Amino acid sequence: MELINSEDMKINDLWHVLIYSKPGGGKTSTIRYMEGKTLLLDCDGTSQVLSGLPKITVAKLNPRNAAPSMVEFYEYAKDHANEYENVVIDNLSHYQKLWLMEKGKHTKSGQPELQHYGIFDTHLIEMISTFHRLPLNVMWTAWESTRQIQTESGQLYNQFLPDIRNKVVNHIMGITPVVARLVTSVKTGKRGFILKESDGVFAKNQLDDREFSLQEDLFKFGADVDVPTEEISTEFSQ
Secondary structure, eight states, X not given: OOOOOGGGOOTTSSOEEEEEESTTSSTGGXXXXXXXXXXXXESSSOGGGGTTOSSEEEEEOOTTSHHHHHHHHHHHHHHTGGGOSEEEEEOHHHHHHHHHHHHHTTSSSSSOOHHHHHHHHHHHHHHXXXXXXXXXXXXXXXXXXXXXXXXXXXXXXEEEEESSOHHHHHHHHHTXXXXXXXEEOXXXXXXXXXXXXXXXXXXXXXXXXXXXXXXGGTTOTTSOOOOOHHHHHHHTTO
């Protein structure tokens, strides 16, 4: 067990972030705004949007062997951690589908069995916790989904959240300090992140006081960033 004095801890030394949006919403493009060298695992084949950019090394997940491919990527990231500042897994939603599809190939029905979903839930929590122990900034991406929530008064509303299995999505969001939904302003066309939870959106930011961020400013945790909060709040409320 490692013991650390809280007075020696710095909240922004390393960050762990989960961003989510609809397909094509700009998740992968957000990587261009990271400082330093980035190691990216492309799970869904969208890394071409980063073509020509410097300081990004792309590894391709083997879609026919997703879990071993993820382990191989982790081992590489661990062995070469001193060569990078950031590691990105893009994206969890597609990785989840590939993992379950592979299990289904070995069943009579061709579909995953009930036990496989429980195994995957455990696998995903362990995988994310393991990557978070790397001496690197870690970012995950996911597509977005919705869930229905009922308040104590009986009111029902829909909330956006990452497209991860319902059994573990709360756990994953709980162990990740920043969960941000990427949206596009209907007024200006600019992309920005919602960093504060509301009835309609799950989001959290435990690294600084920002409630919203322009896409290019997301990783400036703790920095004195001049962000017109009220304007962004209005623009990205949809």
